[in-house]
Structure formats: C-alpha cells, structure tokens
Amino acid sequence: MNAAALAAVRPSGRQLAWQEMEFYGFVHFGMNTMTDREWGPGHDDPALFDPAALDADQWVRALKAAGMTGVILTCKHHDGFCLWPSAVTSYTVAASPWRGGRGDVVAEVAGAARRHGLKFGIYLSPWDRTEASYGGGAAYDDFYVAQLTELLTRYGPIFSVWLDGANGEGPNGRRQTYDWERYYAVVRELQPDAVISVCGPDVRWCGNEAGDTRPDEWSVVPRALQDAERIADRSQQADDGAFARQAIRSDERDLGSRAALAGHEDDLVWYPAEVNTSIRPGWFHHPAEDGAVRPVEELFSIYLRSVGGNSCFLLNVPPARDGLLREADVAVLEGLGRRISDFRARRVKAAVTVSSGFPGDVATSWPGEAGPARPGEVASGRQGAARRPWRPDAADPLPQVTLAFDRARRIEAVCVGEDITQGQRVEHVVVRGRLSDGRWVTLGEANAVGYQRILTFAPVEVDGVRVEVAETRDTPVIARLAAIEAAS
Template sequence: MRPSERQLAWQAMEFYGFVHFGMNTMTDREWGEGHDDPAAFDPAGLDADQWVRALKAAGMTGVILTCKHHDGFCLWPSDVTSYSVAASPWRGGRGDVVAEVSEAARRHGLRFGIYLSPWDRTEASYGSGSAYDDFYVAQLTELLTRYGPVFTVWLDGANGEGPNGRRQVYDWERYYAVVRELQPDAVISVCGPDVRWCGNEAGSTRPDEWSVVPRALLDAERIADRSQQADDGTFARLVRSDDLDLGSRAALAGHEDDLVWYPAEVNTSIRPGWFHHPAEDGMVRPAEELFGIYLRAVGGNSCFLLNVPPARDGLLRDADVAVLERLGRLVEDFRARRVSATATVSSGTAGDVATAWPGGGGTPWRPDAADPLPGVRLEFARPRTVEAVVVGEDITEGQRVEHVVVRGRRDGRWTTLAQANAVGYQRILTFPPAEVDAVLVEMPQARDTPVVAHVTAIGATP
C-alpha cells in the first residue's frame, strides 16, 4: 500500500490549526440550534492576520476555518441561503470571513482548509434527500472555487438530531467527486477517504498508529456513528479503548486483500470548548501539555490539528496567543537540539539518513534485502546526554517497520533506551536522559525491507 500524492503532501504538514468561529461565538454556544438573528454576528475587531500570525508562531503550517457549523450560519455570502454574513451588520453586510482568512493564510505562508458541516439545523431542505445534497454541493462548490487552493475539506461526523430528528442520508460519493474535480490536491478528512479521524477529541494517541488499515474503516456512516451525538460537554475528553490496534498483523488478519492507506489525524482544542466562551478564559491548556500532544501525534505517525477559537470581538485572547508562542518555542527548541552524528549502517549505503531531519529530502537508507537485523548507528564526536530519537520511514515505499529498538552506548556497553512497533512517517521515541557516545536504532521486524528517511538523536534540555 502507498499514499497518494495529496496524502504525502498532507502528512508533511505535520501540525496545523483549526479556527472555530461563527454564530456560536456570538451566542456563547457549542452547538447552535440555528435561526439565530444574523444581527448578532458583528465581530468589530476581526483580524484574520492576528489569528494566522499566532498559529504560525506555534509552528503550524496551515489553518482550517469552520466556514459553516451545525447551526447553518455561513461565514461567506452564499448564493443559496440568506443565513450568512451578508445578512449581518458586520462590514455593512459586505464582509466575507472565508476570504479574509484565506488571504491572511497566503500572506503568512500557511495553507488554507475548509470545514463545511454536513449537518445543518437551519436549512429547510435538510432531511429531504437529494434536495439537500444539491444545496450542500452548491455551498461546497462556492468554497472550492472562490478562495484559491484548499489543502483539506474537513467533513465532520457530528450530528445531534436524535431518533426523532430530521434524518439526512448524505450522498458522500457525490461530495467526494466535487472535491476531486474542483480541488484535486485537497485531502478529504474524517468522513472522507484520505485522512482518518483518530477517534477522540482529547488529543489522545494510540500506542502504535498504522496508516494501512481495513477498508471498512472508510465507512463514513460508521465514522458518523462514533462521532459526537450530543452537546453535553463530555465528548471532548472521551477516549475509547476498544480500537487501540487498527493495523497490526493481528488486526489485519482476514482483510489482507481489502486494505487502504488511511493515515490518522489527532485533533483537540486549546480550551475545553471548540468555540470561545468567556468563562473558559482561565482554562487555556499550558504549552507544555500541548507540546506533549505534539510529540505523541507528530511523533506517532499522525498529523496534529489544534483548535484555537477567536472571541466575540474577532480577536484571539492574549492567553491563547501567549501559549501558542510558547509552544512554538518548545517545538523549535526540540528541533534545535538535534545532535550532530556520523551514521554507519548494517548494510547498504547510509545516504542522508543522519541529516535529513527536520525538513526531509535527500536519499533514504535501504538495507540489503538479506540483512538479518537492519540498523543505523549514530556516532557522536563526544559523549552526549540524549532524551529522544526521531525515526522516519520513506512512506512513498509504504509503512514497513513493525518493531524498532533504540539502544545507547556508554563505556562500550549497550543499553536499551526505548522501543516501539509502528514507525511510518515519523516516530519520536522519548526516554529518561542518558549520557551516551552512540545510539543504535535497529528494526528487527518489518513487512518488507525497511526504507528509512531519517534517524536523529535529540539532546537533553540544558
């Protein structure tokens, strides 16, 4: 199994932002019921450049905007509904939040993505079948043709209609076809075939994340069934334990002829809620906690999507901005602590395996097919205290490594520092600081000859 070009480009983004903003921001709700007076939407200080600068300071590479949430209020002047910014007093009824955010993203070098909720609590045709599909496709078309390149279309599975609510059977395949036609480089995420939801909104990651999984996990209705069903405040920190292994040999048994490349995204919010609530201004998660999620997500063969919600005036609060700046420094410091080393390999040619991180590129290392224990040894010029090793596969050749062991050498003796199973695009293995003069990364189990893009040791925090 191999990723598509769009999946490869998405995986390399590693870390990007979510911006939940809209009518719910004005009404202090998470799930608006729809039909709120458009006059309530008037964020006088809205500054998309402030949002994007703060996300970029955290080390993010893109931003996804909630162009329409479940309440149905559109942040752009849609031609197919009057329930939009065009009916609000903001910018004299001539404003377009989607345009302002997409343009700010381009100015600051971030990629732009859209969230368009399939569930709509205002649109009268919702629940009617093809009439609502026509409406949704019309809005999707507007967003995909008016605002430049889009890196993702994020299709939420959340739906709280309940057993007595209006039931809309979405024409997912039609939605996908529109995206493929209008934005062929965009990945379709969550209720889509390109990027898999990790299964929770708490930022929790599996012990081992596999990009190759049974095709049954692509079922959008199954994803929707496991998504949020009620606005009760508990789902955001709910973590299930019934699907911790999706791609080991045991998990794939019986599905070997029906597999897909379906990599994971880890999403959570900087605050308890997804939209801004003044009562949560003192509950911004510390940068150190978010950095831990970053290490487990970006360092666990996933991408990390962090939500940062602007307030009613259209500005991010100072506390959120400060945390993002601190998070960016932690990420940069981690990268800067890469220990210079000389690589020797068990067979084949080392290529650029010791120098390709961060940033990628160069020639990966491919051991001989007959190599009984493929490994990369990093030799340091002097003993160094290290606390992490970063390993990445060249996933253009698939995900092959099934077990990796990290050892450190001191006084001629090797000690095991860390081990894991799945690697994939990138695995960050952390361990208590250890003073060593060499690190050995071995891959005793693989599905085929490993193809390793990079191996890097990270020095301990001074």
C-alpha cells in the same frame, strides 16, 4: 499473511503532502461565538454576528508562531450560519451588520493564510440545523454541493476539506442520508490536491477529541474504516461537553497490526490518522474558559505523541466575540512554537554507520551532517531532504543504523522515520544507547514507525545511538534518523 502485500499499500500524492504538514490549526468561529454556545440551534438572528475587531492576520500570525503550516476554518458549523455570502441561503454574513453586510470571513482568513505562508482548508458541516431541505434527500445534497462548490472555487488552493460526522438530531429528529460519493467527486474535480478528512477517504479521524493517541498508529488499515456512516456513528451525538474528554475506545486501539489486519488482506487502504483537539475545553470561545487555556507542556506532549506518532496534529484555537484571539491563547501558542523549535534545534550532529546485521560484516561510515548525498544515506531533516533514504540488503536479518557522537551527550529522544512513498514497513524498532563503559542499553522501542516516530525517555548520557529494525513487512527504507540532546 503476505507481509510484502501490506507494504505494497502506498499513499497518494495528496496524502504525502498532507503528512509533511505535520501540525496545523483549526479555527472555530461563527454564530456560536456570539451566542456563547457549542452547538447553536440555528435560526439565530444574523444581527448578532458583528465582530467589531476581527483580524484574520492576528489569528494566522499566532498559529504560525506555534509552528503550524496551515489553518482550517469552520466556514459553516451545525447551526447553518455561513461565514461567506452564500448564494443558496440567506443565513450568512451578508445578512449581518458586520462590514456593512459586505464581509466575507472565509476570504479574509484565506487571504491572511496566503500572506503568512500557511495553507488554507475548509470545514463545512454536513449537518445543518437551519436549512429547510435538510432531511429531504437529494434536495439537501444539491444545497450542500452548491455550498461546497462556492468554497472550492472562490478562495484559491484548498489543502483539506474537513467533513464532520457529528449530529445531535436524535431518534425523532430530521435524518439526512448524505451522498458522500457525490461530495467527494466535487472535491476531486475542483480541488484535486485537497485531502478529504474524517468523513472522507484520505485522512482518518483518530477517534477522540481529547488529544489521546494510540500506542502504535498504522497508516495501512482495513477499507471498512473509511465508511463515512460508521465514522458518523462514532462521532459526537450530544452537546454535553463529555465527548471532548473521552479517550480512544479500547476496542479501537489497534487498527493496523498483522493481527488486526487478519481477514482483511485483500481490502486494505492507506488511511493515515489526524489527532484533533482544542486549546480550551470548548471548540468555540467562551469567556468563562479564559482561565482554562491548556499549558505549553501539555500541548507539546500531544505534539510529540501525534506528530511523533505517525499522525498529524490539528489544534483548535477559537477567536472571541470581538474577532480577536485572547492574549492567553496567543502566549501559549508562542510558547509552544518556541518549545518545538528548541526541541528540533537540539538534534545532535553525528557520524552515521549502517550495518548489515551479519556477523563480521564491515559497516560503512560517513558524516551524517555534511558532505554530498550518497547512496543509502539517511536524511537528517524532513522527508524530501536532499539525502536519499537507506535501504539495507533484503537478506539482512537485523538492519542497524548507528549515530556516533563527537563526545558523550545527554539525550532525551530519538526520531526515526520511514520513506512512506515505499509504504509502512517497520513493525518493531529498538533504540539503544552506548554508555561510557561501552555497554549498550535499551532506551526505547516501538512497533509502528511510518512517517515519523519520536521515542522519548529520561535523559541519559551516551556517546552513540543504535537503531535496530527488528521486525518488518518488507525491506525497511529509513528516511530520517536523529538523536535529540536534553535541554541544559
């Protein structure tokens, strides 16, 4: 296998911008909220939709407090009820008593996102249990494209168009063959900077709704994984609650190692993963689940495995029937935001040394936290920081970067990130710590790195950390490196 060819697969500009968002929110809200269901049957009376206290600013403030950078709204779920006054169906907020029939939830959430500095995305379910043309081929495609066009032209910039593969029609139900390529073309024309997620070519569903993550997540995978019908077949098929608790299938835990790519070398794509789960057992709000909000530490663990595992994290937070997030959800989001901020703030300042790996070579050192950018300097912040990525000599058998601390410190994690504009190149990385007696001990290791890999371990006192890039697909290009001190 030509390893350099694997590294030559690169992300698009929209995929790069999406990856840097890292963590954003999902808001499931609609007729199901009013009827206390997950999958509404369609045709519920629009008069049921009347969230008297709806406050989109409250939603967005809570998401931002958690450290999120965007919000995706379920503009239409499977029941077909539209949260905006669509011109192609009467089953919308315009037929409800809310805001006197003149309301537009999509506009309110998009506006709140802009006011608070978050990006806005849309979820538009392809499956529609109300629309009469569903299952009618081109007629439904026309209907769906009309709704997609409304959402992409009325509400400003869109960062994500989230296309769900779920469908519970069953063997005797209506079946619609979606014209996916037509849908994609509309998105590309009207919102060229938006990623098309899940049943789309830009962002790959991680394969479960439980927050489970792979040991190694690769962004370069076989093109066959983009097949929307394949994705739909693996999506939820029944409203029984069990699907949300299932882990990643055992036959899909390795999608991008050299062994997994064998036979696909000539048909590879950049298709990075998104981890999506809900803060509650359900996706919509159910009063019976008010005591089942997931705790901060559980969500922080998912954050570390997803954002720290070359994926983005999409966390659903559902408002209640009155149009407000419950206090329990808001409190957990605030706690999660503090936990994430504290983790980032404990980055240890260090002097950075790069070594060629050749015996007898003299390494070059410079302060890792101060001074002007220099050729080969490792960025200590988010990708795109002023400092340039480090690229060792192509002939280097064991590229290494060392962080030397001013004194011994108890650290609990090391963050490593590649410059993914140059592809995903690292295939195995080893992190070692230097003890007080000078011995180096292994703290952690991983295969895939990509945009960011956060390796966690039991706190250990060391006065330096060394990252060894043991295996690669091409010369590695390291964009970020940081050690995280353990909380006192």
